[in-house]
Amino acid sequence: MRIVIIGSSAASKSAVETLQRSGVDDIDLIIITKDKTPYYSRVILPNYLAGYLTEEELIFYRIQSSKGKTPEIIHGVVTGVVPTDKKVLLADGRQIGYDRLLICSGASPSVMLPERSPGETIRGVCHFRNIEDIYQISDLLQDTKDCVVAGGGLIGLKGAVALNHLGKHVTVVHRSSQLLSTFMDRQGSDMVYRILNNQGIDFILSDTIEGYETKEERLSGIALKSGNKLDAQLAVWAAGVSPNTDFLKNSGIEIDNGICIDDYMETNIEGIFAAGDVTRAKNLLTDEPDTITLWTDATLQGKVAAWNVLGVKKRYIGGLTMNSVVFDGVPFISMGIIRDADIINDQVFTFFEQERSVYRKIVLRDDRIIGAVFAGDIRYAGMVNWDLKSKRKIKNGKRYVSLSGLEDVFREHHAELMSQHDLTDANKED
Amino acid sequence: MGREKYVFINKTLCTGCGDCTLACSFEKEGLFQPVKSRIHIVEGDLAGFTPQICRNCEDAPCLDACPAGAILRREGSGSIYLDEAKCVECNMCIMVCPFNAISRGDGTNLKCDTCDGETPCVKSCKLGAIVLVDPDRDSKQKRRKMLKMLWQE
Known part of the structure; x- marks a missing residue:
């Protein structure tokens, strides 16, 4: 075949x-x-x-x-x-x-780059998707002082961190009033905002790029919808596909x-x-x-x-939005439905500890987990992920936001697994 | 050198002494630091101690989730290992592992790689709770068990 x-x-x-x-x-x-x-x-x-x-x-x-x-x-x-x-x-x-x-x-x-003349884009405006885009960005970096990243999603922020690491001044322009608006809830995105702001990355929220200014065929500035202007020799688009x-x-x-x-x-x-x-x-x-x-x-x-x-009928169980990212050593994981706007009549359990920046959130609908956020301490995120995917009924959602509670759940799951499969004699001689 | 095997911990024999976590961290990092161990033990009250270690899943979610190609399957035994030089610490593997068998380290995530069969954890366990499992025999055992169950029904 x-x-x-x-x-x-x-x-x-x-x-x-x-x-x-x-x-x-x-x-x-x-x-x-x-x-x-x-x-x-x-x-x-x-x-x-x-x-x-x-x-x-x-x-x-x-x-x-x-x-x-x-x-x-x-x-x-x-x-x-x-x-x-x-x-x-x-x-x-x-x-x-x-x-x-x-x-x-x-x-x-999905965004089309602006064209200087038909078929020719402005030098200094790039996408952030393929390796060719990275070649182009690296090329432009030598004579770049200020960068603008359009899009405060995961890819945009990861790009902003990389550019910041390379010693450039980075401003992220984001359409929504909340960073990572699909990946995180308000609390989690505020944590990310603080971490990146401390690293020297600037943010302009609830605004979009409206126009481009050029000098000698090279990008020199960005005009925003709000009327503000930014100096930029490099603009990177990272806003959806x-x-x-x-x-x-x-x-x-x-x-x-x-x-x-x-x-x-x-x-x-x-x-x-x-x-x-x-x-x-x-x-x-x-x-x-x-x-x-x-x-x-x-x-x-x-x-x-x-x-x-191959003709072997296997059913697709369905896609689950989930992602993982690390900013300045602080890990973030989110899965399922977690955005504040999407949570209506659901049970929500949260745990937040400022000093160690640990944040956990569990969203339950009809006694089943439909969303979870882990930040700072991501242990057992995988276990929760599987409880979510298997749509297992949860007795006590509160246990899922404390470490000791998660350990208890893990032990119970493990005991259940062992009784089902009884692997204890796995290595006995035949 | 025989065929490659993977590490299995018998929960019912585990007393939670933690010797294996010391042996593992010393073998891997040169330090007696249980946090650097590839085995972790969850302490329990009545439920006993529950060791956490890689189960070398046949359909390994971590392998599918890794965007850096750092998690690989060994030819032959089919055991799953993490190439620490390639790990970018994105934690996608942690996000999908139901067994909490992968932990965060410094510069790379940490996961049991079966130490090429020379496993200090097995030697360190005084009660023989940790054994090396032959994947072939393991699956044969599972099949036999399933047959028995079907027969009884």
């Missing part, structure tokens, strides 16, 4: 691994990618920009051969898919045939802000599957279609899709 995978990032990697570990022998795997280096991690690009990592260290996966077969990598840009002929079209004219197709084409920044589906326009594949897929990651056309940031898949908590662009979700989708490509 000839399986073609479009894309080479998280979803693609877990699909390739799953296919190779599946035990099915007669697979010819072809991976089509536009990346110069396949399988580099976009998540850790800020670490690369800051100089903590080399380009080599960005590579999170190397294609391995399995059962004497090595997957083939084709470098090229996909321009179309023809389901009737079972063919993928490339920009250079090549046509690649497939028996099963898995689309993991990812997502791109949208799925890469343009090349599927005439393919007949159903698209609605992402490729529409069923619970088995299959599109409306038989034999064509999709996984990762490009999909619009079910949300675990709401059961509604949602565009979740997260590493953890992409790998899960890639895995589920791979099984279904």
Whole structure:
């Protein structure tokens, strides 16, 4: 069976691994990618920009051969898919045939960069998504004193920290009145604000970039909606992504802000599957279609899709928004529904300790965990994550916000697990 | 050198003495500091002591969550290890590990890597609660158990 995978990032990697570990022998795997280096991690690009990592260290996966077969990598840009002929079209004219197709084409920044003249962007305004963007930023940094980061989400803030580390003055402009407005609740984002402000990063909240000023074809300043102006030789856009589906326009594949897929990651056309940031898949908590662009979700989708490509029916349980970040040594983790605006008639338990900056929050709906925040001390975050995913009934939510309570819960879970599987005689002689 | 095995702790035998955590931290960091250990013990009242250590999941969530490619599966045994040189301490693995088996360290997160089979924790345990499990035999045992259950039903 000839399986073609479009894309080479998280979803693609877990699909390739799953296919190779599946035990099915007669697979010819072809991976089509536009990346110069396949399988580099976009998540850790800020670490690369800051100089903590080399380009080599960005590579999170190397294609391995399995059962004497090595997957083939084709470098090229996909321009179309023809389901009737079972063919993928490339920009250079090549046509690649497939028996099963898995689309993991990812997502791109949704904001268009301003143009100086048609087709030519202003020197000094960049995205923050691909490695090419980092090359461009690094290039511009020599004659940059002031940077503006547009977007106070996770990627924007990680970028701001990296630029600050490189000795630049950074101002983050954020549309909402709260930083990390999708990742954190008010309390958590205030903690982040204080940490980053102490490091010398400035913030302008509830404002957006309206215009650009240039001097000798290079960015020199930013005009804000509020009327204020900022000096900036570099402006970095980090404000959301949208799925890469343009090349599927005439393919007949159903698209609605992402490729529409069923619970088995299959599109409306038989034999064509999709996984990762490009999909619009079910949300675990709401059961509604949602565009979740997260590493953890992409790998899960890639895995589920791979099984279904092989004809083994595996159901996708749904995506869960969750993320983890560290600012100045303080770890932050959030999962599920935690934003103040989304919590209506739910039970909320919190724990906050100013001196050690430890914060925990648990949101319960119908006695089940639907959201959690951990800051400062992230022990047992994984256990809570699994209680959330399994939709297990919780007796006493208060236990989940203290360390001793979490330890108690862990012991109970563990005892339950042991009684179910009784692994104690695992190593007895046969 | 035999086949690779992984560490298993028998909770019912554990007295919570903590010798394994000392042995582990000394082997890994050269220090007798239980916080640097890859094994942690949760102390209990009536429920006894519950050791926390990597279970080498077949479907390992940490491996899927790591965006740096630092968590890898060994060929052969299938055990999961953390390449400390590649770890960027983003804590995605901690976020998804149900067993609290990965902890934060200094410069890298910490996780049991089975010490290539030369495990000081096993030697340090006076009660024999820590054993090296052969993955093949372990799964055979599990299958047999399942069969027995089905048979009884």
